[in-house]
Amino acid sequence: MPKVVFHHHGDTSTVVEADAGSNVMRAAVQNGVAGIVGECGGQAMCATCHVYVRESHLGALPPISEDEEEMLDCTAAPRDDRRSRLGCQLTLGEGLEEVEVDVPGAQL
Amino acid sequence: MCPAPSSDGHARAGHIGARVVVVGAGHAGVQVADALRTHGHRGCLTIVGDEPVLPYQRPPLSKEHLAPAEGVAALPLRAERHFAEHRITLLTGVTVTALDRRARTVALSDGGDVPYDALVLATGAVNRALTVPGADLTGIHALRTLSDADTLRTALLEAGSVLVVGAGFIGLEFAAAARRHAARVTVLEAAERPLARAVSAETASYLADAHRDAGTDLRCGEAVARFVGDNGRVRGAIGTTGAEYEADLVLVGIGVEPRVELALRAGLDVADGIVVDEHLRTADPAIYAVGDCANHPNSHAGARLRLESVQNASGQARHVASVILGARREYAELPWFWSHQGELRLQIAGVRLPGDDSVVLGDPATGRFSVCCLRGGRLVAVESVNRPADHMAARRLLAAGPVPAPENPHDPAFSLKRFAQELVPAP
Numbered sequence: 001m002p003k004v005v006f007h008h009h010g011d012t013s014t015v016v017e018a019d020a021g022s023n024v025m026r027a028a029v030q031n032g033v034a035g036i037v038g039e040c041g042g043q044a045m046c047a048t049c050h051v052y053v054r055e056s057h058l059g060a061l062p063p064i065s066e067d068e069e070e071m072l073d074c075t076a077a078p079r080d081d082r083r084s085r086l087g088c089q090l091t092l093g094e095g096l097e098e099v100e101v102d103v104p105g106a107q108l
Numbered sequence: 109m110c111p112a113p114s115s116d117g118h119a120r121a122g123h124i125g126a127r128v129v130v131v132g133a134g135h136a137g138v139q140v141a142d143a144l145r146t147h148g149h150r151g152c153l154t155i156v157g158d159e160p161v162l163p164y165q166r167p168p169l170s171k172e173h174l175a176p177a178e179g180v181a182a183l184p185l186r187a188e189r190h191f192a193e194h195r196i197t198l199l200t201g202v203t204v205t206a207l208d209r210r211a212r213t214v215a216l217s218d219g220g221d222v223p224y225d226a227l228v229l230a231t232g233a234v235n236r237a238l239t240v241p242g243a244d245l246t247g248i249h250a251l252r253t254l255s256d257a258d259t260l261r262t263a264l265l266e267a268g269s270v271l272v273v274g275a276g277f278i279g280l281e282f283a284a285a286a287r288r289h290a291a292r293v294t295v296l297e298a299a300e301r302p303l304a305r306a307v308s309a310e311t312a313s314y315l316a317d318a319h320r321d322a323g324t325d326l327r328c329g330e331a332v333a334r335f336v337g338d339n340g341r342v343r344g345a346i347g348t349t350g351a352e353y354e355a356d357l358v359l360v361g362i363g364v365e366p367r368v369e370l371a372l373r374a375g376l377d378v379a380d381g382i383v384v385d386e387h388l389r390t391a392d393p394a395i396y397a398v399g400d401c402a403n404h405p406n407s408h409a410g411a412r413l414r415l416e417s418v419q420n421a422s423g424q425a426r427h428v429a430s431v432i433l434g435a436r437r438e439y440a441e442l443p444w445f446w447s448h449q450g451e452l453r454l455q456i457a458g459v460r461l462p463g464d465d466s467v468v469l470g471d472p473a474t475g476r477f478s479v480c481c482l483r484g485g486r487l488v489a490v491e492s493v494n495r496p497a498d499h500m501a502a503r504r505l506l507a508a509g510p511v512p513a514p515e516n517p518h519d520p521a522f523s524l525k526r527f528a529q530e531l532v533p534a535p
Contacts, residue, residue, distance in 0.1 A: 021180075032187030039135075039422055041165035041183055042172075045446050045455075046418075067453065070496040073534075074504070108426075 002092035005100040006033050007054075020093030024101065025049035028087060035103035042088035044068050048108060049087035050075040051101035060096050061085065077104030125151040128432060129214055129222050131204050131370065132230035133157025134166065136399030136421035138185045140228050143429035145194045153196050154222055156214070159253060160201035162188055167418060169257040170278050171448050174264060174285035182254050207374040209392055226432045229371060229382055229390075229397040230425070233364035233416065238273060242335030247342035248358040251278055263357050264289040271295075271345055271355035273332050275302030277447045279361035280315065283324050284450035286359075293324045294353055296345075298331040307456070308466045308479045311491045318452055318475075327351075366401040366414060379403055381414040386438035388428045396431070398424035407440045408488070408506070409459040417445045442507040444499075455499035458489030458506045467517045469524060470495065478502075478524065480517055487511040490524065501528035508532040 001017045004027045008014070014034075018027035028036035028049070037048035044067040053061060064072070068089050072079050083102075090099065128144060130137045133155050141153050157163060163185040173180060191198040199216070206215040213221045235250040237243070249260055260282075264270070270286045272279045275297035286293045295302075301312040302319075319326050331348045335358065344354045366381040376390045377383035381403030388396050388404060399421035406413040423441035430437070445456040460481040470477035478498040481489040488511075490502035505511050505528040514527050 026183055030184060030187060032190045032193070038165075038183070040418060040446070041167040043167060043446060043448065067496045070500045074500055 002027075002096065003098045004028070004092070005098075006036070006051075007100065007102045008035065009103070009105060018092050022092050024051060024085075024087035024090040024092065024099065026088070027092065033103070035105075035107065036087060037107045038088060040088075044071055044086055044089060047071040047075045047086060050077060050104050050107060051085055051087050051090075052080050052083040052104065053085050053090075054100040054102065055083070057096075057099045057101075058082065060099070061090060062096075065089065075104070076106040076108055123151070123225070124149050124433065126225040126432060127152045127223055128154070128226045128228065129224040130155045130228045130230055131214070132232055132399070132401075133159065133163040133198065133200065134230060134232050134399065134421065135185065135418055136232070136425045137228070137230035138163045139422050139425035140230060140398065140429050141191075141194070141196045142186070143426045144432065145196070147429060147433055149429070149433060151225070153194075154199065155191075155196060156199045156202050156204050156216065156222075158201065158203045159255075161254060162200065163198075164254055166252075169254060170251055170281040171285065173257045174261050174282070174288075176265065176289050182257075204370055207370050209374055209395070212394060225394065227395045228428055228432075229395065229401060230399050230421075231367035231370065231382075231397075231401045233366050233400040235360070236363045236365055238332065238360045238362060240332055240334050242337060242342070242345075243360075245335050245337040245342040246340055247337075247356060248335060248360060250360050251282060252364075260357075260359065264291065267291045267357040269294070269354045269356055271353050271358045273345075273358065273360045274298075274362040275316075275326060275328070276361055276363060277303070277306065279359065280319065280449045281447060282359050282361060283319060283326075284322070284448075284452070286357075287323060287450065291357070294355070295319070295324055295326045296330045296332060296347060296353070297326070297328045298348075300328050302326070302328065305462070307454075307491055308460060308464070308481060310466050310468055310472070310479050311454070311493065314472045314477070314493060315449070315452065315454070319449070322450060364400070364416065366403075368401060371397070371401075379412075387431050387436075388424055388439055389431065396428045398428050404439065406443070406459065407438065408442055409461060411461070413443075413459065415443055417443065419444050442503060444503055451494075453494050453496070455492045455496065456489065457492075457499055457502035458487075460489040460491070464488060467514075469498065469517060469522065480514070480524075482513045485513050487513050498524045501525040504528050504532055504534075 006014045016031045025038045039048045040046040165183040203217040270291045272295040368378045371382045382397035427439045447454045465482040467480045476494040478492040492499040501524045
């Protein structure tokens with residue numbers, strides 16, 4: 001089963017398993033992971049599922065769509081040019097069996 | 109039980125110990141409770157939801173939830189344990205049957221009474237019913253709840269011909285989803301164009317063409333006169349023009365009515381929704397209304413509005429929580445909206461009103477363009493089709509205050525993003 005590790009400010013983390021085909025935002029919301037909102041339901045419309053992907057997983061990520069690119073300019077916490085992604089656009093499963101992300105300090 | 113937090117039995121709004129009851133467990137209701145807790149509210153907090161399930165996200169229901177691939181589970185608004193962790197009493201499958209403003213209590217369908225110091229009505233809306241002969245035949249559906257969406261997805265797997273009544277957002281999103289099931293799809297719209305009240309003529313015309321190009325038989329100026337069926341099951345419809353349509357599945361999407369019964373019976377003002385002021389408060393200082401059911405003075409439109417959107421539900425919910433905790437600001441969030449119809453991504457920032465002028469940015473023939481809506485020398489709204497950069501620029505611009513109409517929007521080099529950057533430099 002695909003796995004997501006959410007690292008929170010201050011050295012705590014949450015490990016969540018998810019179905020293949022799910023995504024980082026859904027995995028967080030379904031499991032009540034603090035700091036991920038997902039207000040638009042995964043439509044790349046609200047930028048409230050912003051995560052910083054850890055370096056070692058960057059190579060496995062799907063490319064950034066134009067919608068995601070624009071939304072990433074509007075995140076509540078500062079954008080990191082390399083690591084910022086929207087969790088709803090990170091589909092789990094094939095190619096992305098495991099991913100570790102840092103949860104930003106703010107989403108709204 | 110919830111003890112009264114102050115000696116006179118009623119905590120004042122503005123008290124972090126106030127007892128708050130939220131009627132409705134949609135986006136608005138759940139967000140009210142969340143925002144209260146986030147900002148330090150410690151009093152009893154009850155959400156009463158009439159659906160028998162954990163609160164869930166509605167936007168996907170008319171989109172990917174209907175996809176032919178093995179059904180995706182509904183996305184909850186919050187995980188179940190979130191409510192307990194934040195000491196939010198979530199009642200599901202329970203309705204509020206009466207509201208006693210003098211005693212400040214609500215009566216529940218399960219027999220209980222819950223006292224409140226602040227009551228938030230987040231009752232949402234119900235689908236408008238089509239009252240023509242045959243409307244009660246099996247196979248005629250509406251789409252609002254998760255249960256509706258599950259039923260429709262199953263029905264789509266078998267459907268050969270689908271008839272959609274109403275070319276609003278729900279009707280067009282459903283038509284796009286139905287096409288993915290390889291069904292023949294016909295959409296009937298009583299007005300002369302789709303989304304007549306919601307978008308500019310330019311955007312409406314593009315959307316109509318795009319749906320037709322994708323294979324939908326979209327007919328404007330046509331409504332259903334009656335449905336016809338066999339053995340209680342729908343077989344088709346006769347239009348008001350006399351034309352006949354075959355259908356083994358019908359979706360009626362002709363708009364909604366705000367749920368105002370509770371407010372009406374309690375003697376609160378109702379006029380296309382529950383009437384609230386700029387603080388989202390009704391004439392009763394202990395009662396508020398937010399989301400689809402709330403008719404509020406909207407500073408961006410310069411008019412009273414009732415908006416049906418996630419942004420409006422969430423924004424008003426956060427605002428009302430701050431008011432309950434003592435804030436005095438007026439609600440002023442910029443309305444924005446989106447609709448995904450197959451490959452089409454429509455995004456709207458601001459409020460367009462009938463009579464606004466339009467300027468098209470880009471060439472609709474490329475499938476990517478925006479429409480600037482202008483009123484009295486100001487830019488008031490932007491509709492974007494597959495141009496997310498324009499949408500985000502418009503949201504930033506319009507949220508910052510009145511925006512003068514751009515001087516040279518017809519110049520092919522004009523960029524809304526640059527225009528926004530000049531007027532409202534990014535932080």
